[in-house]
Amino acid sequence: MSDIMTAKNLNLWYGETHALKNVNITIPEKSITAFIGPSGCGKSTFLKTLNRMNDLIPSVKITGEVCYNGQNIYDNSVDVNELRREIGMVFQKPNPFPMSIYDNIAYGPRTHGIKSKVKLDEIVEQSLRDAAIWDEVKDRLKKNALGMSGGQQQRLCIARALAVKPKILLMDEPTSALDPISTSRIEELAIELKKCYTIVIVTHNMQQAVRISDNTAFFLLGELIEYGETEKLFSQPTDKRTEDYITGRFG
């Protein structure tokens, strides 16, 4: 498996707060990488450096590199909008637009210039199928997306992200607001999706990391403490702090 993203000596400050300290990590293609760690350790922050969503916060300062396909995404020549199209994101709280289900999915493709109704119909159906929600919504595509259940909304958000055909999908605690059944559906979905996409997922649920991820990264106070194959990290952690965390001794 080849590597799709690499962070090199990445540091990030929110004003004076040093939120990421010299992070080095390599994310393999078509796999699921999980980020775990106690609250406030910088998981979301790091995830957002991968598609430059941190640019939106004025006080943020970043040093180091994040390479995607060999190109530093913080380089001046990089088109941020194109980058975000290729590296999609699913947020902690399901956030469908207050529009119809159809328009939610079609939003991205339309933004990127697709106007043909036939083409859009096709993308909408395919994305909803890929997100395993087509059967539930195919009869009410024109209904407002806010009328769906939380679990459906989150799968809709995944479908919306897939509709622009990204290469990587970043998910920040996508199941933390969902019930167990919706959660397991999203987990199954993630495993299905990794055939075609690279997935990076932040989770507080260690069983979830074990169940779905190939590699796991453990963060603590802005540092990447340990990173490796999920199975190994959870069975024989090399760092004392990782062991303490996964055995529930703190965090």
Place this chain on the structure above:
Amino acid sequence: MKKNKMIERTIHGIFLILGLLTVGCVLLITVYLVISGIPAITEIRLFDFLFGTKWASTAAQPSYGILPFILTSVYGTAGAILIGVPIGFFAAVYLSKLANPKVKTIMEEAVSLLAGIPSVVYGLVGMLVLVPAVREIFDIPDGASLFSAIIVLAIMILPSIIKVSMTALEAVPKEYEDASLALGATPVETYFKVSVPAAKSGIAAAVVLGVGRAIGEAMAVMMVSGNVPNMPSLFQSVRFLTTAVASEMSYSSGLQQQALFSIALVLFLFIMLINATLNFFLKKEKD
């Protein structure tokens, strides 16, 4: 315990009375306007009153048609909305989403100041600057016209349109905008395709509020519109519903005075309609 309950009740009572006082005022005005507005309408006849094109209240053969006023008010308001809404809307988008904090603070301050200027001052500046300028630019005998009034009204409604739209735009959850940006949309695309649609009822409310402001304004338009009861035409002197009441009330009597009350009643009905529309949009915004 008992004492607390007493105090609680007393305070509750006081608030209730104060609330009822407001309602009482509205009721009183409504009843008064209806009672004093009806007689002239019955005497002149509703149709002739509303659709008569000639207002000559002091002529030997008086004529009481208020269509010129109604149309002037409608055209004047429409014109002000046509000019003021796009400007106010884009200003609101700019201020709530794009402007850097410093610019935003200064401009918001300016908008508040604009809202606080008394309408007689608008009228004065309009009279001394705008009216002569309109006369020069369009080469017409008198610059005091519907056009000048529209310009003044457009400026006067800007603050309410900007402020109410801004409130609506700023209330759009950031999650919507993040989702759009994360799909690769540019910030400007995001604001116009996600934020604005999400704030549309609030923006509609801003427009309706602007309509209310414009139709109810008297002093400023009186000073720049020439105040002549012509059928409206862009570069002619005109008279609005509000100014029709204001300009004749002090010396009127008999049927003429009663007719002025009827005009006020018509104006009042317009405002009621606008308020109902406004409430409709505000309620929609809440849901």
